[in-house]
Amino acid sequence: MLQVVTQPQVPGKAANHNGPIAIRVEGLGKNFDKIQAVQDVSFEVEEGQIVSLLGPNGAGKTTTLSMLACLLRPDSGDAWIMDYSIKTEAAAVKQAIGVVPQEIALYSDLSAKENLQFWGKMYGLRGPKLTGRVEEILELVGLTERQKGPVAKFSGGMKRRLNIGVALLHRPQVLYMDEPTVGIDPQSRRNILDSVKKLNREGMTVLYTTHYMEEAQELSNRIIIMDQGKVIVQGTHQELVKIVGEQDRINLTVSQVVPKEIAERWHALEGVNRVSLNEDNSLTLLVSDSNLILPNLFEVATGLGARITSVDIQEPNLEAVFLHLTGRGLRDS
Amino acid sequence: MRIFTLAFKDLLQTTRDVRTAVFVVVMPLLFTYFLIAVNGGASGSSTDSRLALAFINHDPNGIVSAQFFNLLGNSEVVRLGVPDENAQARISEQVRDGTYTAAVIVPAGYSEQLIAGTPVKPQVIVDQGSESGQSALNAIETASDRLQGALQTARQTTQTFEARQPFTDATARQNFFNEALAAATGAWKTPTLTVRTEQGGTQSTGNQVSPATQLSPGILVQFVVLGLVSICVVFFLERKTQTLSRMLTTPISPLGILLGHGLAMAGLIFFQEILLITFGQIAFGVDYLRDPLAVLLVMVALAVWAASLGLLIAVFARVMEQVVMFSLIAMFTLSTLGGCWFPLEITGPVFSTIGHLTPSAWAMEGFQNVIVRGQGIGAVLLPVGILMAYTVVFFSIVTWKFQRRTSLNMA
CATH class of the missing domain: 3.40.50.300 (P-loop containing nucleotide triphosphate hydrolases)
Incomplete structure (x- = not known):
C-alpha cells in the first residue's frame, strides 16, 4: 500500500x-x-x-x-x-x-x-x-x-x-x-x-x-x-x-546560453511539469509526453541562440519520483 | 570472555607491527645498557646499593670506636666509606651534594670517655628531610644503641669477674674488658630479633643511587609510555575505521571494549617490565629480587596506569601522527619531571615537588624504595596507591571521552 x-x-x-x-x-x-x-x-x-x-x-x-x-x-x-x-x-x-x-x-x-x-x-x-x-x-x-x-x-x-x-x-x-x-x-x-x-x-x-x-x-x-x-x-x-503518473523524464545539456534563462522558458511550455537545474548545468524536465514536447524544447532553445548538445529520455522511475517530490535529482542532492 | 578475545586480538596485531619490537624491546634495552655504561655502572660496581656513610674517626686507636665501625660495617642499610683528609674537610658539602647520605664523626677520646662512663656522642651530618637520610640516621642510632648495650655488658661482665677474681693489673683488666666488649659487639651480628623499619614517606632520595639503580628503573618507567605506541595505534585505527562501529554492534559493551584494549596494553607493558627488570637484575645487579612481591606490586600498578594513559592517548588523538606525538610528549614530560633520568632530590624542592605530581615519580619511588633503600612491601603501598588513583582518574576521562566520541550510552 x-x-x-x-x-x-x-x-x-x-x-x-x-x-x-x-x-x-x-x-x-x-x-x-x-x-x-x-x-x-x-x-x-x-x-x-x-x-x-x-x-x-x-x-x-x-x-x-x-x-x-x-x-x-x-x-x-x-x-x-x-x-x-x-x-x-x-x-x-x-x-x-x-x-x-x-x-x-x-x-x-x-x-x-x-x-x-x-x-x-x-x-x-x-x-x-x-x-x-x-x-x-x-x-x-x-x-x-x-x-x-x-x-x-x-x-x-x-x-x-x-x-x-x-x-x-x-x-x-x-x-x-x-x-x-x-x-x-x-x-x-x-x-x-x-x-x-x-x-x-x-x-x-x-x-x-x-x-x-x-x-x-x-x-x-x-x-x-x-x-x-x-x-x-x-x-x-x-x-x-505511480506518484509521477505517466510523466517522462528528460535530461538535456545545453550550451551558449545561461541555463537558468532557458529553464524558465521551458517551464512555461504546456506539458512541462517541472524543470530542475543540476549542478553540472544540465537540466532535468518532467514532461507529460516527451515525443510531443521535444520539438518545442528545441524551438525555444534555438530562439535563445542555445544549442542542445545531449538529450536523454527516461520512463518513470524512482529518480523521477524523488525529483517530483523534492525538486532535486537523487544524485544531485 | 569477549574482553580477553579483544585483548588477545590486540596483542596479535601488535606483535605483527615492527614498531613493537623497536619500542618495547630493542630501544629500552639499548638505552638501559648504554646509559648505565656511560655513567660507569656497567662494570658491576653498583651491586652494593646500600646508602653511603662516611666514617671519620678522630679516635683512631680507640677500642670502642673500632667496635662502632664494626657495627656500622655490618649494617644492611649503610655501607661505610672512609674519606681522606681533603674530603673530611668538605664532608658537609659532600653530604649535601649526595656523595654520602650521611657522615659520622667520632670525636677524639671517644673510647676513653665511654669506658670511663662519661656520656659522649659522635657527631652526625645528615639531611633528615630525606627518606634515605632518615634511614641512614636510623642505622647509625641502631649501631650506637647496640654499642651502648655492648659497653654496658662488658662493664658488668668485667665487674662481676673482678668481684670473684681480681685482675693482676690494669692491663689485664683492660684486656678482659676489650674481649668482653668485642664478644658483646660480635653478638649483634646474629641478633635473636631483627627489626626492619619501613617508611612510606613522600621524601625520596636517590642522591646516593648508583647509575644502575637510578637508570634501570628510570628507563623502564620512561619506555612504558613509548612501548604503548604500537598498541595505541591499533585502538586508534579501530576508532577511525568502522571496525569499532562494527564491534559496537556485537554484544560487547562499550566499557568492555575499553577494558579489552586496556588489558592488552597492560599485558604488553608488563611483558616489557619483566624484560627490563630481568636485564637490570642480571646485567647490572640491580637488586629487584630484594623483595619480589613489593616489586611485583609496583610493576602491576605501573602497567595498569600506563594502560590508562595509552587509552587516554588513543581516545584523544585525532590523527595517527598525534598518537606518536602525544606518546613522545608524555614520555619526555613524565620522564623528566618524574626523576627517571636523575634523582629528584638534586633538583631542589620546587622541581621535586612538581615532579611528585607525576605518576612516573611515584613509580620511581616505588622501585627505589626497594632496590635503593632496601625497604619492603610497606614502602611501596603509597606509590602503588597513588598510581592506582591516577589510573582511576585517567580511566574516568577515557570513559567520558569515548562516550562523547561514539555518542553512546555507556550504561
Missing part, C-alpha cells in the same frame, strides 16, 4: 502488513548539535522482506541504520527489532542483527580466517561451532583458498565479500547493509546483489540502504525514500512510480 508521508507522521501507521514484523520504527529522531539528522522516522519491515532505504547522501539513512543497530541512542522515538527495543533491550537486538557497514570493517593485518574467528567470538561463538561456521562463511564468500592471507592484500571485491561474511557468522535474523556496493567494480557489485537475494530467499530479513535507485528497484519488496532526515514516501516500486 502506497503511503506518501506528510509531516507530522503518524507513528505505527507506516504501512499495512500481512506477515510478522521484523523491524518496527516509530517516530525515530536524532539531532547532532543543532542539526536534525533524522526526524520522526516511522516504518515497518516484515520478516523475510528486503526493504531499501533510498536517498541521497545526507538523507539520514546511515544515522537511521546506526540507531537501529544500537550504535546511536535516539533522541526521540523507539524501534523494535524482532520485538526487542533498541532503547531498553540493546543486547538482545545486537544478537538478532548482523551489520554490514559502508566501509570495510576488517583488520587488514589479520588473515581472513583470523578476522572471522575474532568476530565470531565477539558474537559469542566458541569451539567447534565457531570453527564450523568460519569454514562455512569462507566457502560462502569464496575465500577458502585465501583464508590465511592478510586482508591487506585482498582486492576490493574480496574485502567486500568478507565484510558481508562477518555479519553472517552468528546467523542473524535481520541483516542491515549500509551502501555495501559503494566504490566497487560492476562484477563485485553483481555478486553482492546476488548474495543479498540468496540470503533473502533463505528467509533473512534485509534492510538495505543505498543511493542507487537501480539497486533499490532490483532488490526490494518495499522502498522507503528519505530526504533531509525524513521519510518522504514509502511503498513498492510500482506504487512509488
Whole structure:
C-alpha cells in the first residue's frame, strides 16, 4: 500500500502488513548539535522482506541504520527489532542483527580466517561451532583458498565479500547493509546483489540502504525514500512510480546560453511539469509526453541562440519520483 | 570472555607491527645498557646499593670506636666509606651534594670517655628531610644503641669477674674488658630479633643511587609510555575505521571494549617490565629480587596506569601522527619531571615537588624504595596507591571521552 508521508507522521501507521514484523520504527529522531539528522522516522519491515532505504547522501539513512543497530541512542522515538527495543533491550537486538557497514570493517593485518574467528567470538561463538561456521562463511564468500592471507592484500571485491561474511557468522535474523556496493567494480557489485537475494530467499530479513535507485528497484519488496532526515514516501516500486503518473523524464545539456534563462522558458511550455537545474548545468524536465514536447524544447532553445548538445529520455522511475517530490535529482542532492 | 578475545586480538596485531619490537624491546634495552655504561655502572660496581656513610674517626686507636665501625660495617642499610683528609674537610658539602647520605664523626677520646662512663656522642651530618637520610640516621642510632648495650655488658661482665677474681693489673683488666666488649659487639651480628623499619614517606632520595639503580628503573618507567605506541595505534585505527562501529554492534559493551584494549596494553607493558627488570637484575645487579612481591606490586600498578594513559592517548588523538606525538610528549614530560633520568632530590624542592605530581615519580619511588633503600612491601603501598588513583582518574576521562566520541550510552 502506497503511503506518501506528510509531516507530522503518524507513528505505527507506516504501512499495512500481512506477515510478522521484523523491524518496527516509530517516530525515530536524532539531532547532532543543532542539526536534525533524522526526524520522526516511522516504518515497518516484515520478516523475510528486503526493504531499501533510498536517498541521497545526507538523507539520514546511515544515522537511521546506526540507531537501529544500537550504535546511536535516539533522541526521540523507539524501534523494535524482532520485538526487542533498541532503547531498553540493546543486547538482545545486537544478537538478532548482523551489520554490514559502508566501509570495510576488517583488520587488514589479520588473515581472513583470523578476522572471522575474532568476530565470531565477539558474537559469542566458541569451539567447534565457531570453527564450523568460519569454514562455512569462507566457502560462502569464496575465500577458502585465501583464508590465511592478510586482508591487506585482498582486492576490493574480496574485502567486500568478507565484510558481508562477518555479519553472517552468528546467523542473524535481520541483516542491515549500509551502501555495501559503494566504490566497487560492476562484477563485485553483481555478486553482492546476488548474495543479498540468496540470503533473502533463505528467509533473512534485509534492510538495505543505498543511493542507487537501480539497486533499490532490483532488490526490494518495499522502498522507503528519505530526504533531509525524513521519510518522504514509502511503498513498492510500482506504487512509488505511480506518484509521477505517466510523466517522462528528460535530461538535456545545453550550451551558449545561461541555463537558468532557458529553464524558465521551458517551464512555461504546456506539458512541462517541472524543470530542475543540476549542478553540472544540465537540466532535468518532467514532461507529460516527451515525443510531443521535444520539438518545442528545441524551438525555444534555438530562439535563445542555445544549442542542445545531449538529450536523454527516461520512463518513470524512482529518480523521477524523488525529483517530483523534492525538486532535486537523487544524485544531485 | 569477549574482553580477553579483544585483548588477545590486540596483542596479535601488535606483535605483527615492527614498531613493537623497536619500542618495547630493542630501544629500552639499548638505552638501559648504554646509559648505565656511560655513567660507569656497567662494570658491576653498583651491586652494593646500600646508602653511603662516611666514617671519620678522630679516635683512631680507640677500642670502642673500632667496635662502632664494626657495627656500622655490618649494617644492611649503610655501607661505610672512609674519606681522606681533603674530603673530611668538605664532608658537609659532600653530604649535601649526595656523595654520602650521611657522615659520622667520632670525636677524639671517644673510647676513653665511654669506658670511663662519661656520656659522649659522635657527631652526625645528615639531611633528615630525606627518606634515605632518615634511614641512614636510623642505622647509625641502631649501631650506637647496640654499642651502648655492648659497653654496658662488658662493664658488668668485667665487674662481676673482678668481684670473684681480681685482675693482676690494669692491663689485664683492660684486656678482659676489650674481649668482653668485642664478644658483646660480635653478638649483634646474629641478633635473636631483627627489626626492619619501613617508611612510606613522600621524601625520596636517590642522591646516593648508583647509575644502575637510578637508570634501570628510570628507563623502564620512561619506555612504558613509548612501548604503548604500537598498541595505541591499533585502538586508534579501530576508532577511525568502522571496525569499532562494527564491534559496537556485537554484544560487547562499550566499557568492555575499553577494558579489552586496556588489558592488552597492560599485558604488553608488563611483558616489557619483566624484560627490563630481568636485564637490570642480571646485567647490572640491580637488586629487584630484594623483595619480589613489593616489586611485583609496583610493576602491576605501573602497567595498569600506563594502560590508562595509552587509552587516554588513543581516545584523544585525532590523527595517527598525534598518537606518536602525544606518546613522545608524555614520555619526555613524565620522564623528566618524574626523576627517571636523575634523582629528584638534586633538583631542589620546587622541581621535586612538581615532579611528585607525576605518576612516573611515584613509580620511581616505588622501585627505589626497594632496590635503593632496601625497604619492603610497606614502602611501596603509597606509590602503588597513588598510581592506582591516577589510573582511576585517567580511566574516568577515557570513559567520558569515548562516550562523547561514539555518542553512546555507556550504561
